[in-house]
Amino acid sequence: MIRLRLRWKIAAWCSLLVVALQGIGLILFAQIGRSSAIADARMEVATAQRVFDRQIAHRAAQLSQAARVLAADYGFREALLSQDRDTIVSALDNHGGRIGADLALLLALDESVVAGSIGLPQGLPARVHQLIEAVRNRQEGSGFAVIADRLHQIVVVPVLAPVPTAWVVLGFQVEQGLVDDLRGLTGLQLSFVRRGARDDWFLDASSLPPDVGQALLARFRNASLGGEDTVAVAVADDDYVTHVHALDIGEPGEAAVVLMLSLDRALAPWERLFRESAALSAAGIVIALLASAVLGGTIAAPVMRLAGFAQRVQRGEYGGPPELSRGDEIGELADAFSAMTGEIANREARISELAYYDGLTGLPNRAWFGERLADAVGDALRSEGTVAVITLDLDRFRMVNDALGHGVGDLLLQKVGRRLRETMRDARDQVARLGGDEFAVMLPGADLHRAQAVAQRVAEVLQAPMNLSGQVVDIDASMGISACPEHGEEAAQLMRHAEIAMYQAKRGNARFKIYDPADHDRNVQRLSLLTELRHAVENDELVLYYQPKVATRPDPAHHVEALVRWIHPSRGFIPPFDFIPFAEQTGYIKYITLWVMNAAVRQCGQWLQQGLEVNVSLNISARDLLNPELPVLFDGMLQRHDCPARLITLEITESAVLDDPDHALANLQALRATGCALSIDDYGTGYSSLSYLRRMPVSEMKIDRSFVMHLLDNPNDEIIVRSTIELAHNMGLKVTAEGVESEDVLNRLRELGCDLVQGYLISKPIPREQLERWFAESHWAAAWPDAGRRTGMAGG
Amino acid sequence: MLRKVVTARRRALPGFVLCALCGLAEAAVITLRVSDSASGRALDSVVASLVPLDRGELPQPRSASIAQANKTFLPHVSVVQTGTAVEFPNNDTVRHHVYSFSPAKVFELKLYSGKPAKPVIFDKPGVVVLGCNIHDRMSAYVVVVDTPWFGISDGEGTVRVSGVPPGDYLLQLWHPRRLGLPELPPRPLRVMGDLAESVSVDLKN
CATH class of the missing domain: 3.30.70.270 (Reverse transcriptase/Diguanylate cyclase domain)
Structure with missing residues (x-):
């Protein structure tokens, strides 16, 4: 395709150019040729006309000379002046015949006809008298005249005895022989045309073929020719440069010689030149076509090779560059291709490296x-x-x-x-x-x-x-x-x-x-777990358990941590460890969190309606923290369940912030803006820096159970707990300790200034009904029944 | 057209007429002054002849001679009475072939030198043009008239005819340039004594 298109396009344009140039050249050539041929023909005709004039004059002189010699012949004179008519006629015939005259007349000095070789029923034409007068005036006594209805070249000579005593008129008929002679000399077609007494044109003699002669006469008849003129006219089927040369024949009638040069003949050399030139042009066009095709090929072929090369590159073959050792632009293009593919290969290798x-x-x-x-x-x-x-x-x-x-x-x-x-x-x-x-x-x-x-x-x-x-x-x-x-x-x-x-x-x-394929089965279990978990969320198989927190100083408010539990219809109680990490892995935690949040807020609202003011804290996973919709949803829940935000505390782990601090912190601010409290869960297990801690809008810090459980045994743990409590208080945070399982630990924590404690010592997580009972019955719940003042901040 | 002006001096004309009638008068001398009617200039070579109306006894013609010398006829123009025998002596060293195709006298004297044996008798009135067949440029005119009284004008256009007896004549004029032209109409002339007339000749018509 490309080869054809490019190659033949180049060829076609080149050829078109050559054809156009050659065509214009040929047209110009033809026009110049024709006008030049016509000019040449005119020149030739003019020359021929001069030759004709000279020839006629020469002939007249010859005839005159011959006639003079004849008229001086003693015997001829003797016969002419013999007064014997028969003798005179025979002498005229005889002596006229000597010089080839067609007619001979003897005129007396008074120009009356004495005798003639032919009869003259119409009398002597005036033209003869004109010629005699011319001779008397010592001028040429020859010319054309119509005698006996035929056009003659006549010569008038006096008969000298020794003074002029009579006139001899010798006539030479204009006939084919004369025309042929003149044609041979001038090289032109010659016609003697004459208008007769009956006003009709006819030919006296002509070298033209009969049909052309008739066509010529027709032109005279319709008066499109005449006078003295040189024109290019169409006669019959041919173009002629025609010169009409009027002949003086006296009265009556008129006559002319028509010299004609066939333009075809004049154009013939031009036409031969034109044909040769046209043949040369045609050959030139063919050569140009071939040359441009070759040229197109030399351009198209390397382009094809480059295209093939590009296709190989497309397939990923970066092998050798296209073999084009050329110095021209295509060579440069090939070099550019090589350089480009080299770079592409390098970059591809780099990308592969990055990819692999x-x-x-x-x-x-x-x-x-x-x-x-x-x-x-x-x-x-x-x-x-x-x-x-x-x-x-x-x-x-x-x-x-x-x-x-x-x-x-x-x-x-x-x-x-x-x-x-x-x-x-x-x-x-x-x-x-x-x-x-x-x-x-x-x-x-x-x-x-x-x-x-x-x-x-x-x-x-x-x-x-x-x-x-x-x-x-x-x-x-x-x-x-x-x-x-x-x-x-x-x-x-x-x-x-x-x-x-x-x-x-x-x-x-x-x-x-x-x-071990058995492991795989457990894995498959995990998969079905997701389905079941979804089912659980949708069918309220999840329930909230609450673990109470107790203040170390008098505090009238109740504090609980809400914890999610799954009661599977067939498998029964499923511990959080079995599905929460899984939910976090799969992202399904988002829905669980929302469920927990909604249930906790609703419960909190309900308690408030019952006159029970309970501070409820709930856990937010790291993933949840990145959910930008969470603050809005949370706010909606507060409104819906008529729950004041201050009763809700959202617990987050330190590390939750670390994955994407900017978004996480922004979301924390938005959550804080709803009015709820924020708490750092499991403090001490992560490795967050203080700078993050300071930027988090939290009001509580929870110390991880691992530090609390061995508080009394392990001095390091006590140092950590004490310093944490001091740090928190210095930052204006409340401190809650998890995992309190003994009175001693509780006491120690109180000594250290911990604000709230939570653990099996107080209560394990229990369902709502039990919790409400616990509120009513437990001595922990009544620890500070009339404390009156709520302890929030421990200095600042 | 013939145009003729005759201005006669008629001195004692009645006396002449009486003399003629009585036949006792002496022969007269007629003097003519000839001019070209076109230019009015004196005209030479004009042949004037007086042909008597009364054709009585005329004197015998005298002989005449036309010589050839230097390839020229001498004289160029001659006038002779009818019946005159004319000699053609050849004074040149070359031979001549004298001829005439004129109707008044057709003759030829074939190549000869010296004096031909016989003279040529001009026995009919008319103009005879002489030529030489050898020398085309030689020409001469012989006017043959039926009268012995004639003359040729000289360079001053004067013609003198003497010994003309009184009587009535027709004055006939001719000039070589009128060759081929019709004869000029003769003019009647009564001779009773010497007479001097001026005449003009039309050379064209």
């Missing part, structure tokens, strides 16, 4: 690993070989990251990557970082036994302490092992199974675990 490699560790990433694994699985299946996969997850990486900072975390990951790579013995073994603290190892050709050996080695290698920027860190990892074909014949399946095994290992505190 992990920038931090320099290891291949999950995508790359997946593809290579698929290849390896394919190879294994074809060759009835094996492939083993080990997935590896670092334990407590998050802690390291949070405690020592991201920089150290990154160093740790790099070091782990390096160690993993160094552990591999087989060149085919591949290590990849799947993301976060998750790594994978592919062992082509390895069975489970060897995979286990590798895992064992990895575990040992990782156990060695690592020095990270001067910090010595111990690290453990959990590994899962799966192998093809035992555990699957697809890469993704192997990966999934290895990961399941890895979770099992983590859960079971083992270093590594080989995939």
